[in-house]
Amino acid sequence: MNLTTAKAALKKTFGYDEFRPMQADIIQSIYDKKDTVVLMPTGGGKSLCFQVPAITMEGMCIVVSPLISLMKDQVEALNDNGVDAVFLNSSQSTEEQQHIEEEIYQGRIKLLYVSPEKMLSTQFLQILKQATINLFAIDEAHCISAWGHDFRPEYTKMRFLKNQFANIPVVALTATADKITRKDIVDQLGLAEPNVFISSFDRPNISLDVRPGQKRIEQILEFINQRRKQAGIIYCLSRKNTEDVCRKLLAKGMKAGFYHAGMNAKERDRVQTDFLNDNLNVVCATVAFGMGIDKSNVRWVIHYNLPKNMEGYYQEIGRAGRDGAKAEAVLFYSFRDVTVLREILSKNESKNAEIQLSKLDRIQQFADAHICRRKILLSYFGESLDKDCGNCDVCKNPPQHFDGTVICQKALSAIYRTRERVGMGLLIDILRGSRRREILQNGFDQIKTYGAGGDITSYDWQLLLLQMLNSGLIEIAYDYHNVLRITEAGKAVLFDNKKMQLVKMTSVKERQQKAKTKVKVQSKRERVRDELFEVLRQLRKDLARKRGVPPYIIFSDATLEEMAAERPVTEFDMHRISGVGEKKFAQYGEDFINAILGFIGTQSQSGTKVKGDSQVLTLQLYNRGFTPDQISIERDIQLGTVYNHLTELYARGQKIDWKKLISKKELDLTIQQLERSGEPFRLKELHEALEGKISYDRIKFAIAYYHKVVAG
Ligand code: ADP
Numbered sequence: 095m096n097l098t099t100a101k102a103a104l105k106k107t108f109g110y111d112e113f114r115p116m117q118a119d120i121i122q123s124i125y126d127k128k129d130t131v132v133l134m135p136t137g138g139g140k141s142l143c144f145q146v147p148a149i150t151m152e153g154m155c156i157v158v159s160p161l162i163s164l165m166k167d168q169v170e171a172l173n174d175n176g177v178d179a180v181f182l183n184s185s186q187s188t189e190e191q192q193h194i195e196e197e198i199y200q201g202r203i204k205l206l207y208v209s210p211e212k213m214l215s216t217q218f219l220q221i222l223k224q225a226t227i228n229l230f231a232i233d234e235a236h237c238i239s240a241w242g243h244d245f246r247p248e249y250t251k252m253r254f255l256k257n258q259f260a261n262i263p264v265v266a267l268t269a270t271a272d273k274i275t276r277k278d279i280v281d282q283l284g285l286a287e288p289n290v291f292i293s294s295f296d297r298p299n300i301s302l303d304v305r306p307g308q309k310r311i312e313q314i315l316e317f318i319n320q321r322r323k324q325a326g327i328i329y330c331l332s333r334k335n336t337e338d339v340c341r342k343l344l345a346k347g348m349k350a351g352f353y354h355a356g357m358n359a360k361e362r363d364r365v366q367t368d369f370l371n372d373n374l375n376v377v378c379a380t381v382a383f384g385m386g387i388d389k390s391n392v393r394w395v396i397h398y399n400l401p402k403n404m405e406g407y408y409q410e411i412g413r414a415g416r417d418g419a420k421a422e423a424v425l426f427y428s429f430r431d432v433t434v435l436r437e438i439l440s441k442n443e444s445k446n447a448e449i450q451l452s453k454l455d456r457i458q459q460f461a462d463a464h465i466c467r468r469k470i471l472l473s474y475f476g477e478s479l480d481k482d483c484g485n486c487d488v489c490k491n492p493p494q495h496f497d498g499t500v501i502c503q504k505a506l507s508a509i510y511r512t513r514e515r516v517g518m519g520l521l522i523d524i525l526r527g528s529r530r531r532e533i534l535q536n537g538f539d540q541i542k543t544y545g546a547g548g549d550i551t552s553y554d555w556q557l558l559l560l561q562m563l564n565s566g567l568i569e570i571a572y573d574y575h576n577v578l579r580i581t582e583a584g585k586a587v588l589f590d591n592k593k594m595q596l597v598k599m600t601s602v603k604e605r606q607q608k609a610k611t612k613v614k615v616q617s618k619r620e621r622v623r624d625e626l627f628e629v630l631r632q633l634r635k636d637l638a639r640k641r642g643v644p645p646y647i648i649f650s651d652a653t654l655e656e657m658a659a660e661r662p663v664t665e666f667d668m669h670r671i672s673g674v675g676e677k678k679f680a681q682y683g684e685d686f687i688n689a690i691l692g693f694i695g696t697q698s699q700s701g702t703k704v705k706g707d708s709q710v711l712t713l714q715l716y717n718r719g720f721t722p723d724q725i726s727i728e729r730d731i732q733l734g735t736v737y738n739h740l741t742e743l744y745a746r747g748q749k750i751d752w753k754k755l756i757s758k759k760e761l762d763l764t765i766q767q768l769e770r771s772g773e774p775f776r777l778k779e780l781h782e783a784l785e786g787k788i789s790y791d792r793i794k795f796a797i798a799y800y801h802k803v804v805a806g
């Protein structure tokens with residue numbers, strides 16, 4: 095078995111041209127019958143690593159997967175690509191199970207998905223013993239580790255595989271990367287010197303954006319308004335939040351739902367299904383949502399509140415853009431969120447509360463950062479990025495600095511003179527000279543810096559104080575009413591006039607502003623293409639409803655985007671679109687080609703010039719039985735142009751019934767002449783050699799024919 099076979103299967107079955115980084119090496123390792131461990135982020139393309147070997151090798155691959163919903167999804171997707179895959183689990187009737195067993199014995203199945211429980215049953219072992227197995231794939235392998243977050247005890251018994259089937263390779267796959275888990279996987283499965291593949295956890299297609307948490311609802315409404323047809327998730331901290339946000343979206347006529355663990359199973363199921371089927375665009379949810387959802391066309395994820403830690407953040411944004419197409423992650427961040435989270439975590443009596451708090455610190459630093467956010471994110475997971483990513487808010491709008499010494503001194507002085515008894519809100523009011531009762535009662539209006547910062551808005555003050563906090567000039571006494579205290583570094587600025595650089599507020603604001611306008615410009619440019627994209631999306635939805643599968647099973651967003659951009663109208667060109675394999679083409683190719691043709695047709699009627707549409711119109715007429723002469727008259731173009739169109743399409747692989755272009759006799763004559771003259775062909779010489787009996791147009795077609803059929 096070699097990689098050429100694998101690559102052919104990749105194209106034929108899945109419609110993809112290239113393996114992603116590591117996929118080829120992993121497949122080779124499996125072909126070499128080595129045990130293999132794969133660590134790849136969600137959406138990285140793990141499934142293909144065992145599916146391609148399963149399809150290309152003799153026999154069947156057993157896939158152990160912990161979640162029934164995931165199994166169902168993968169099996170559906172495989173079936174739709176023409177692969178014989180089935181699953182066995184407790185949700186099926188005895189008859190169904192027997193039928194499947196029958197198929198296994200007859201060697202008709204290439205991939206069999208089972209739950210860990212099923213795998214361990216003695217009855218199933220009997221089946222395994224009688225079947226030809228080429229590979230065991232343990233998906234979500236981190237479930238084997240008690241350290242992980244999804245520990246499944248049944249997974250730890252999976253060691254029997256290596257004992258009973260010593261010669262069959264095992265591949266274990268997970269998106270959880272830490273070392274302990276990795277070691278557990280190898281130990282528990284009893285893998286023999288496995289090849290370990292760790293791919294980058296970067297998801298460059300997801301843009302990262304952190305925004306101040308003021309007026310979130312307004313910001314969110316605007317954001318969604320620009321993306322009305324896209325699917326997205328809004329993660330909120332509390333159940334109540336999810337319902338509130340959802341209500342506000344519904345009031346604006348958006349298709350939204352909410353999801354949290356307080357709902358009954360039926361309600362949750364409904365929301366999830368509606369979301370999968372593109373009937374619901376937005377789900378406002380707690381972190382309970384998303385586990386076991388394989389929807390590949392989630393286009394954006396918003397964090398309404400700061401997540402508790404980087405692990406959670408990474409996992410949640412990872413639910414966007416699994417198809418590899420452009421996706422967005424927006425995080426709203428306010429200081430209040432941090433305080434609330436800190437309180438929740440501090441009340442937690444468990445011994446790892448300390449760790450939780452320091453994890454919160456890390457994500458706060460991430461949200462506050464003025465350097466490339468992806469760098470910080472990846473470095474948290476032990477990876478380093480050479481260059482700035484160019485796809486986060488900081489990279490897109492690098493901050494500008496100014497000498498902030500005096501401003502810092504004003505704030506520090508006010509903290510000092512109120513004897514470190516005030517929190518952030520009150521301090522800002524003092525600096526801005528508010529007449530709040532609390533201020534007057536405490537005589538804070540008497541201190542020297544009262545009103546010294548009246549020229550700065552309270553919003554800007556918040557941002558400034560956050561910067562001071564992150565630069566370590568001040569700290570917050572979490573154990574004492576969250577009052578602000580001055581650190582040693584702060585004292586150096588206040589008393590020793592140590593210089594302090596701050597990031598310009600204008601650049602923070604400009605950044606938000608620019609982010610807004612950028613979105614607008616972009617969506618305008620995309621709208622032209624979006625029209626066709628929408629047509630295709632609707633078609634996908636209709637087909638999905640008819641077939642009773644989620645739309646993304648039919649084609650991914652990335653595939654539709656490529657179709658909308660490339661506008662393939664021939665079988666040949668359609669096959670060049672990533673994600674269009676043979677079975678997919680057979681099932682849906684014609685529907686999509688017709689949709690594109692229809693779209694191009696309406697566009698040319700309305701006078702909009704579309705690239706390539708002329709060729710297509712010629713082809714349409716030709717296929718409807720027009721001769722080249724008739725097309726020339728009908729379309730009011732030169733006969734030569736008609737020939738050029740058809741010859742070019744033919745050369746690019748379009749099937750064309752050429753008999754109306756050139757007679758068999760003429761073709762034979764010309765080809766004989768071509769063989770006599772040899773390459774390079776010169777039209778004029780050929781024309782003369784054929785005694786001027788065959789037109790240039792026909793000779794050109796004959797050359798294309800020669801290259802394709804005779805010489806090719
Ligand atoms: P994972 O299991 O790692 O979360 P998947 O196997 O579901 O990821 O793959 C994520 C998406 O990427 C799927 O839509 C899949 O079809 C696509 N994909 C996988 N490999 C390739 C490839 N070589 N070229 C293009 N798309 C790919």
Ligand code: ZN
Nearest residue numbers: 466483486489
């Ligand atoms: Zn960046």
